[in-house]
Amino acid sequence: MNTAPYEIVAQPFELWVAPVGTTFPDIDADPDSPWTKVGTSGALNYTEKKGVTVSHKQTVDLWKSLGSTGPRKAFRTEEEFKVSLELADISLEQYQLALNYNTVATVAATGTVAQHKTIGLSRGLAALQRAILVRGANASAYGASWNAQFEIPIAVQTASPTLSFLKGQPAGLELEWTALEDAAASDETERFGRLVVQTGDTPT
DSSP: OOOSSTTSOOOOOEEEEEOTTOOOOOTTSOOOTTOEESSTTGGGGBOTTTOSEEEEEEEEEEEEOTTOSSEEEEEEEEEEEEEEEEEOOOOHHHHGGGTTTOOOEEEOOBTTBOOEEEOOOOOOSOOOEEEEEEEETTOOSSOSSOOEEEEEEEEEEOOOOOOOOBTTBOOOEEEEEEEOOOTTOSSGGGTTOEEEEOOSOOOO
């Protein structure tokens, strides 16, 4: 539970993925199928190296005139919205997030061969798209038990993870989703999605 002052938020967030076009859950409702939690145990599988990080990158070009020393106008020429984390979970069902959602196949035991699972390591030309939900329970800046969530309608996995297998240290799978513009957004300010923050209780 968040405590006053509520605007200072120090809560872990969790990620969920779903096919593009999936309806986002209400701010006070648990995500359900087809939303799939990132990490077998959610935030319990996220490292503290960076937590869940959202970034608003932009490029702004400043124009200066011949007759003055300071900038007189600014032009935003690029912007990006990214979500990233490091996942301490290399079960194949999670590893597939970094591998273009390749199929995890289960091979039954036969003869002297043990049952096992496989996944292909190539990602190919097409970067598959997913909807991304970043949910912070009790992370509202307006109250103790209210939620906050980022809703990203279209995103692609853009990380280039390197796994290190070391003694006494979990292997970390770096993941990063970059939002793509949603041309169907009803408001041009929501082309990368929107941030929703709960400000009251559900009516009873």
